Amino acid sequence: MMHAVLYGTGTFLMALLNALLLPGIFPGIFAETRWTVGRELAMMLWQLFTISFINLFISGVLYAVPLTATSLLRYFLYTGAVGVFPVSFVVLAKYILLLRRYRSAAVDIGRQLPAQEEVEEQITAGRLITLLGDNQGELLQLSAAELICIEAADNYVRVHCLRADKPSAAMLRSSLKKMEEMLSGLPQFFRCHRTYLVNLDRVTGVSGNAQGLKLQLEGFTGPVPVSRSLNKELQSRLQQRREVPVRP
Helix, strand or coil: CCCCCHHHHHHHHHHHHHHHHHHHHHHHHHHHCCHHHHHHHHHHHHHHHHHHHHHHHHHHHHHHCCCHHHHHHHHHHHHHHHHHHHHHHHHHHHHHHHHHHHHHHHHHHHHHCHHHCHHHHHCCCCCCHHHHHHHCCCCCEECCEEEEEEECCCCCEEEEEEECEEEEEEECCCCCCHHHHHCCCCEEEEEECEEEEEEHHHHHEEEEECCCCEECCCCCCCCCCECCHHHHHHHHHHHHHHHHHCCC
């Protein structure tokens, strides 16, 4: 009985140690905004490995089991055989929880999207903006209404826009941070992700899955991801866009 308590205590303490220490040592890896099912599985495998090690250590103290690679592999297989079902359950449960959360958030945000007629009234088509690239003489001039989104592309940015109501794209040698600074005075432009800056007036829909929220933009193919940490700000910004008075 005492031995069983030792194994149980060792398992609990090792799992607790992993849960408390690893996120602090590797905050970028464990940030919720970068969570994936693959990372969750990797964490579970690490838990099984370290628990196997502590169980082998206890067995070495109690029963003189040698601390060898073969013994460690055998204990890992034993621990995995016992833990595969609870591990699978935890991963699946977390996936379903996040899926429901972001689908629900997408529905709530989608309700705040203005009707297309309101969008057309709010867009200030006559206001020109100038985007400057790092290369000499490199610039792109267009109206605020024409700009759909800006996408990071290594040392460049890809500017997606509408020209004569047709989707178009242009490359500038610059960073998304610089583009964000150039558009900082225009509230309809929002950096929703480390690789995307979008025109909120061009958002036509919002969807969600376990990875987070996705935006659909008029004139742009494919969904645009939203960083999980920006979900509430996105909702607030879209609400503000609905309350913007119509400008001539």
